Amino acid sequence: MDKRMGILFVLSGPAGVGKGTVRKRLFETDGVNLKYSVSATTRQMRPGEKEGVDYFYKTKEQFEQMIERGELLEYAKYVDNYYGTPKQYVLDQLAQGNDVFLEIEVQGAMQVKRNFPDGVFIFLTPPSLTELKNRIVNRGTETNDVIRERLNEARKEIEMMREYDYVVVNDDVDEAVKKVKSIIISEHCRRERFEKEYKMLLEDDFDA
Numbered sequence: 001m002d003k004r005m006g007i008l009f010v011l012s013g014p015a016g017v018g019k020g021t022v023r024k025r026l027f028e029t030d031g032v033n034l035k036y037s038v039s040a041t042t043r044q045m046r047p048g049e050k051e052g053v054d055y056f057y058k059t060k061e062q063f064e065q066m067i068e069r070g071e072l073l074e075y076a077k078y079v080d081n082y083y084g085t086p087k088q089y090v091l092d093q094l095a096q097g098n099d100v101f102l103e104i105e106v107q108g109a110m111q112v113k114r115n116f117p118d119g120v121f122i123f124l125t126p127p128s129l130t131e132l133k134n135r136i137v138n139r140g141t142e143t144n145d146v147i148r149e150r151l152n153e154a155r156k157e158i159e160m161m162r163e164y165d166y167v168v169v170n171d172d173v174d175e176a177v178k179k180v181k182s183i184i185i186s187e188h189c190r191r192e193r194f195e196k197e198y199k200m201l202l203e204d205d206f207d208a
């Protein structure tokens with residue numbers, strides 16, 4: 001009998017909305033059995049970040065080589081840096097029946113949606129754009145130009161909401177994590193995911 005494939009969960013939404021925080025808190029929670037796909041990026045390492053944990057840090061040349069070799073499931077150029085998801089890890093984990101979790105920006109998420117229509121797409125949204133601006137400014141790691149660019153991106157990204165299966169408002173991190181966890185649990189109970197197994201059961205010839 002076919003081994004059941006893992007489910008691909010994609011958490012996306014505007015930069016600064018708190019995707020990273022929600023993702024980290026989610027992975028610290030009990031009862032969460034997900035494989036996090038570490039992305040490759042050309043951006044500088046921030047204080048406290050670690051190679052292979054937060055990102056695989058690449059030069060532009062190395063990243064472009066990964067693109068050429070078809071090693072990325074998706075990638076996007078975002079504020080002058082490349083970000084991408086290494087493909088093999090995701091495919092291997094799904095094939096082994098493990099759920100995989102991606103935390104990526106929206107252009108990349110749409111590429112994943114084209115390749116993995118069965119994935120579950122969760123849009124994390126800020127309570128308001130003002131709130132989002134405060135969060136980006138208060139992080140204090142970016143220059144004004146970068147902040148402006150990120151806010152413009154954010155407006156466009158919020159319009160992408162309609163492409164997603166679920167929307168989680170990030171008002172309170174614990175609440176948002178609870179909602180993402182509930183989505184994961186619910187997705188495992190979907191009828192479609194059982195159809196194959198049940199079909200085989202129903203096709204069994206008990207009279208033989």
Ligand code: 5GP
Nearest residue numbers: 015039040075076083084085103104105108
């Ligand atoms: P940051 O530089 O703040 O870590 O990330 C900037 C943006 O890139 C965030 O929205 C983050 O979710 C996104 N990002 C991180 N990894 C990937 C990836 O592999 N692919 C894409 N498309 N976006 C990513």
